[in-house]
Amino acid sequence: MGHTNPDQWDAHYAEGNTFSPLRDAERALLAAHAPAPADGGRALDVGCGLGELARHLAELGYEVDAVDYAPAALTRAEARHQATAAVTYHLFDIERDDLDTLPRPAYDLITFRLTWAFVHDRTRVLNRLRERLRPGGALCVITPLARAVPDGKRPIALDDEEIDALCAGWASAGRHDADGLAFVVLRGSAPAQATCAGKGRPSPHALTGAGVVVTDSAGRILLGWSVRGVWELPGGKNDPGEGFLEAGVRELEEETGLRADPAEARVPALLLDSIDTMPRLTAVVHVPAWTGRPTVTEPQLIRRWEWHEVTDLPALPQPLFTPSAHVIDTVWPGLLADLPPVHRYPIALEAGHQLGDNGLSTR
Known part of the structure; x- marks a missing residue:
């Protein structure tokens, strides 16, 4: 899949297509590196698709705002799974919509699962979401690697240089392997001086x-x-x-x-x-x-x-x-x-x- 705009993704889901399922390695890494706070936590799942990751985060103890810019994905996510107060779905474009209209001003965890490669203005989006992390919060990006996908699927993956750019400007940047996927956990702002x-x-x-x-x-x-x-x-x-x-x-x-x-x-x-x-x-x-x-x-x-x-x-x-x-x-x-x-x-x-x-x- 190399879709690049909301209409393509909406058609993808409207035709009954699915998304790569959550892997056991991802679940283990989330539990180890992004556990919910003891008193509960708030999570934002960007590009939630059919909502599998959002529901898993709810099982970990988070209240989850699951956002996607494809209406068909949200319709199917809500129809296929019993509604729960711990997960709410919202039609939202993380690049084009006003972040002030997000349901919450700040989150303990923000996740991008297999979606960061589709963000065009990555520097701007990353800076704005960094501002919306609560103290001690984390931004987690799970992505395919360019060297592990066929040439025709290069747009869905990140290479090492792109991952290095993602990790710049953070006090802590941990990278782990999730059964072939890169699992990146970013914490704490580390302002840089432009050179x-x-x-x-x-x-x-x-x-x-x-x-x-x-x-x-x-x-x-x-x-x-x-x-x-x-x-x-x-x-x-x-x-x-x-x-x-x-x-x-x-x-x-x-x-x-x-x-x-x-x-x-x-x-x-x-x-x-x-x-x-x-x-x-x-x-x-x-x-x-x-x-x-x-x-x-x-x-x-x-x-x-x-x-x-x-x-x-x-x-x-x-x-x-x-x-x-x-x-x-x-x-x-x-x-x-x-x-x-x-x-x-x-x-x-x-x-x-x-x-x-x-x-x-x-x-």
């Missing part, structure tokens, strides 16, 4: 390019997780004879599938630094309007695209690509600390445009 990193010496080039700032309707910024181990903005080098606006819009579509009009884009500043003794000129390109959905179109360069809360960027556990960090700091001055040196050249905006509070141009 910058390069990606190695570039190939010979004029080293001119664009860093593209794209935000969604909630003000989140789009960043890609590079195969070289840094977060970076969409963007890249100019083609011969190509301006910064055209380069930014072209690179945005080539890298993410998002489409924009160069005539609507703006360059509020140019940035000059150096890499391996070579000057590097980066244009800050703001794209205020776009269509499409972020998609990994160049997997040899970018593993995934995520929408990030701007306020999360100063505490990213992984580094930002240095030019991207400079672009972000131009749009949100003072957000990032201890950046490498850069020469910044603001550009006067055309008539009819002005800078908003976030440094982006508005009509």
